[in-house]
Amino acid sequence: MKNEGLIGVFKYLDDLVGALEVIRRNELKIQSVYSPVRSHEVLDALGLKSSPVRYFTLVGAILGIATGFGLATYTALQWKFIVSGKPPVPRVPYVIIAFEFCILLGVFWNLASMWAKSRLPRLGLPPSYDPRFSRDRFGVMVLCSESDREKVMDILTQAGAEEVHAANG
Amino acid sequence: MLQMDELVRKSMVESSPNSRRTLIILFSGMIVVGAATFVTGIFGAEPERAWQTYLVNFVFWTGLSFGTVLFSAILTITNARWGRPLKRLAEAPGAFLPVSLAMFLVIFLGREKIFHWIHEPIPEKAAWLNIPFLFARDGLGLLTLTAVSLAIIYYSVKRDTDAIAAGVEADLENAKKSDKYERALRFLSPLYGILYAIILSLIAFDLIMSLSPHWYSSLFGAAYFIGSLYTGLAALMILAGLALIKLDLGRYIHPRQLHDLAKLTLGFCLMTGDFFFTQFFVIWYGNLPEETRFVILRTRSFTWEPFAWAVLIVSFAIPFVVLLNRKVKMKPAAMMTLSIIILAGMWMERYLLVVPSLWKGEHIPFGISEILITAGFFGTVALCILMFLQKFPVLPVADPLFREYLSTARDRNRW
Numbered sequence: 001m002k003n004e005g006l007i008g009v010f011k012y013l014d015d016l017v018g019a020l021e022v023i024r025r026n027e028l029k030i031q032s033v034y035s036p037v038r039s040h041e042v043l044d045a046l047g048l049k050s051s052p053v054r055y056f057t058l059v060g061a062i063l064g065i066a067t068g069f070g071l072a073t074y075t076a077l078q079w080k081f082i083v084s085g086k087p088p089v090p091r092v093p094y095v096i097i098a099f100e101f102c103i104l105l106g107v108f109w110n111l112a113s114m115w116a117k118s119r120l121p122r123l124g125l126p127p128s129y130d131p132r133f134s135r136d137r138f139g140v141m142v143l144c145s146e147s148d149r150e151k152v153m154d155i156l157t158q159a160g161a162e163e164v165h166a167a168n169g
Numbered sequence: 170m171l172q173m174d175e176l177v178r179k180s181m182v183e184s185s186p187n188s189r190r191t192l193i194i195l196f197s198g199m200i201v202v203g204a205a206t207f208v209t210g211i212f213g214a215e216p217e218r219a220w221q222t223y224l225v226n227f228v229f230w231t232g233l234s235f236g237t238v239l240f241s242a243i244l245t246i247t248n249a250r251w252g253r254p255l256k257r258l259a260e261a262p263g264a265f266l267p268v269s270l271a272m273f274l275v276i277f278l279g280r281e282k283i284f285h286w287i288h289e290p291i292p293e294k295a296a297w298l299n300i301p302f303l304f305a306r307d308g309l310g311l312l313t314l315t316a317v318s319l320a321i322i323y324y325s326v327k328r329d330t331d332a333i334a335a336g337v338e339a340d341l342e343n344a345k346k347s348d349k350y351e352r353a354l355r356f357l358s359p360l361y362g363i364l365y366a367i368i369l370s371l372i373a374f375d376l377i378m379s380l381s382p383h384w385y386s387s388l389f390g391a392a393y394f395i396g397s398l399y400t401g402l403a404a405l406m407i408l409a410g411l412a413l414i415k416l417d418l419g420r421y422i423h424p425r426q427l428h429d430l431a432k433l434t435l436g437f438c439l440m441t442g443d444f445f446f447t448q449f450f451v452i453w454y455g456n457l458p459e460e461t462r463f464v465i466l467r468t469r470s471f472t473w474e475p476f477a478w479a480v481l482i483v484s485f486a487i488p489f490v491v492l493l494n495r496k497v498k499m500k501p502a503a504m505m506t507l508s509i510i511i512l513a514g515m516w517m518e519r520y521l522l523v524v525p526s527l528w529k530g531e532h533i534p535f536g537i538s539e540i541l542i543t544a545g546f547f548g549t550v551a552l553c554i555l556m557f558l559q560k561f562p563v564l565p566v567a568d569p570l571f572r573e574y575l576s577t578a579r580d581r582n583r584w
Contacts, residue, residue, distance in 0.1 A: 050495075058493075085456050092453045095446065 005031060005143040007128050007167040008156035013039060015160030016138040020045040022155050023142055031141040032126060034133035053113045060109025061102045068101030069094050128167040141167060176421070176575075180329070180562035189559065196552035203545010206538050211279065215534075220279040221527045222539045226546040227276065228376055229400070229519045231269045231311075232369060232393065233512075234262040234550065236401020238318045239365050241325065242358035244570075251429050253571035254422045257329075257563055258408040260322045262401075264553035266315040273311055276376070277304055283527065286382040298379055307375050310368040317361045324353045325565065332567030351569075369394035377519075380526035384463040386452070392444040399437040400515045403508040406430055408554070410505035412563065419584045421564055421575065424499040431498035434511070438492065441515075442485040466525050473525055476533060480521050484514025516543070 010016040013035070023030055024047065033042055043050070072094040082088055115121075128141040144152045156164045210219025240259040244252050252259075281287060286298050296302075328350040370390025378389050386392075409427060412418045452460045468477045488511050497503045520535075528534050565571045 092450060096450075 003031065003143060003168055004145075005128075005141055005167060006149065006152050006156065006164055007130075007139055007141045008159070008161035009130065009132065009163045010138040010140070010160060011136075011162055012160065013041060013138060016140060017041045017045045019140060019156055019159030019161065022159060023140070023152075026151070026155065028148065028152060028155075029143040031143045032128060032139075033141075034129065034139040036134055036136060036138070051117060053110060053117055056113035057106050057110040061106035063109075064101035064103070064105030065098045067105060068098030071101070072097045137162070176564065176566055180333075180564040180566050189555075192555055193552065196548040196555065199544045199548025200552065201545075203542050203548060206541040207545065210538050210542070211282075216279075217282055217527055218534050218538060219542065220282045221524050221534070222542045223279070224276065224283060224376065225516070225520045225523045226543055227269070227272055228372065228393075228523070229516050230265065230546050230550050231273075231372070232397030233400040233404050234265045234269060235314060235318065235365060235369060236397040236399070237262045237405050238266075238321065238401075239362065239398055240401060240405055242321060242361045242365075245321075245354045245358040246362060248570070250570045250574040250577075251425060253565060253568055253574050254418075254426055255405060255409055255430065256325065256565045256568065256571070257558075257561065258412060259401075259405050260325060261408065261554045261557045262404060262550060263318050263322045264557035265550045266318050268549055268553060270311055270315050273308065284379065285527075286379065291382050294382060298382060303375050303379075307372060310371050314361075314364050314368045317357055317364055321354060321357050321361060324350045324357070325568075326561045328567045329562045329565055333562065366391070366394055369397060377522050380523060381463050383459050385460070386448050388444060388448050392441070392448065395437065395444055396441050396515060396518065399434070399441045400512055402430065402434045402437055403511040403515075406434065406504050406508040407512075410501040410508075413501045416563065418563070423578060423583050425578075427501060427504055428495075428498045431492055431504055434488070434508075435492040438485060438488045438511070442489070445481075445485075463526075467521055470525075472531060472533060473521065476517070476521060480514060480517045482514075483510060484518050487514075 008016075008019060010019065016033075016035075020030065020033065020042065024045070030046065033046065035042055073089050076089050080088065128139075130137070130139060133139045140156070142152050142156070153164055207219050207223060210216060210222075213219070237259045240252070241256050243249070244256055244259075276283065280300055284298075284300070284303075286294070287300065291298065370393065373390045373393030377393065378384065378386070406427070409422055409430065413422055449464060452464050455461075467473050488507060491497060491503075491507050497507075524534065
């Protein structure tokens with residue numbers, strides 16, 4: 001069978017991160033890491049670059065500001081809704097509209113880019129997934145051949161894994 | 170494993186007598202020059218300039234010192250571990266507060282030059298805006314807040330000095346004793362938080378808002394005390410950077426502290442900007458003459474408009490954009506530079522709130538005398554901080570949560 005390996009289940013993030021560091025030092029292949037929450041420590045331990053999602057979010061937010069100001073100005077010019085003591089295109093209240101659009105488009109771009117980057121939607125869960133990884137446990141799936149199995153088992157156990165079992169990636 | 174002897178040794182500032190003497194002479198020189206410029210100014214041709222600069226600096230540095238002490242109180246209230254290495258640094262500017270209380274009394278001497286409503290009383294506000302009541306309530310307020318600040322600092326420092334005297338390990342075993350300090354801090358810290366909001370609001374209403382006695386904004390007090398916490402966090406960032414670079418405390422103050430402190434600074438940058446806009450927007454919409462006059466003078470007049478834009482850019486826009494970046498938040502030199510920019514921006518903001526109410530000239534009254542008086546205030550605050558940190562441990566060595574933080578901090582959280 002393809003992608004055979006061991007999966008370690010951890011209670012503490014620090015133990016998981018410690019395990020990841022040792023696994024990478026031993027040049028073993030990590031198939032997946034599961035965490036119920038986003039963690040910078042895991043990203044650092046895996047040596048991954050930061051996701052570009054934040055730049056997409058920034059672009060969306062800046063476009064939102066431009067859209068908010070633009071839409072408010074356009075409607076004001078179209079309807080000529082003149083209020084006494086105020087300019088026809090007042091900038092001050094448009095800050096609020098621009099702010100709301102900044103959040104709205106920032107969120108949309110964030111969501112869209114996150115879906116694209118994560119290759120979502122994903123219709124099936126990987127065989128190594130455990131529902132506990134969405135609740136209160138962390139997990140790491142390490143690919144290994146039969147000869148490496150004992151070594152990986154030792155690494156995971158010594159790092160503090162609650163349980164280690166065989167799984168398919 | 171943490172070596173306690175080393176921790177205790179490191180917690181005492183190890184500077185050579187020469188460098189200490191140089192700093193003391195430098196700061197004392199600033200104080201003397203600032204005081205001389207102030208005295209010359211009040212007896213000179215434009216005494217208003219000296220008094221208004223004094224008031225700007227008083228509200229700025231006093232707010233900053235109360236703001237940093239609030240950080241220490243917040244750590245106790247929230248039971249936070251992450252900021253414990255910065256606790257003593259946050260308490261250090263509290264040493265300026267008794268001096269600030271004395272400086273408040275000096276304002277009494279300049280009351281005729283500062284408070285216009287003495288010459289042109291407003292009958293409907295006379296019950297509130299009169300000199301005896303104003304100085305009595307503000308003096309009592311500052312005295313109370315200073316007393317609570319000093320009590321917090323006392324209990325916090327006493328726990329450490331007792332522990333060092335008894336031997337840290339021996340003292341740690343005596344949990345009951347440190348509980349006594351902890352109980353006092355847990356009582357005083359929330360009290361300080363409440364008094365901070367009330368008394369600094371009072372100071373903002375009386376010493377800044379009353380300079381334009383017809384103008385009012387109910388959010389003004391909150392804008393002042395939130396802005397003061399913002400300046401306090403920026404000052405704490407500078408102290409943390411100095412502790413890292415000059416005192417070599419990188420083993421105890423980690424990138425995480427700078428990162429979290431910078432995130433908190435970003436939060437208060439946004440909140441300070443929000444409180445400004447909330448006031449500005451309501452006044453703009455209402456368009457009532459007694460409210461708009463204050464804002465128009467500062468944002469639309471030929472003299473002050475560029476200055477108002479500079480305040481917005483320096484105190485809000487630049488910190489906001491820079492603090493969006495994650496990596497820069499963990500670079501001590503970059504964060505110290507940004508904190509200096511924030512402090513400069515917030516000083517300008519206080520200047521913009523105070524000076525246009527008092528100054529009637531065509532140009533912005535900013536020159537060498539303003540710089541020297543400000544340097545005098547800076548020298549006073551810096552000397553107080555230096556003396557405090559020379560005398561007391563720079564790390565809260567006996568704080569149980571500081572110990573807990575150090576025992577859980579992993580190598581990857583270090584420099």
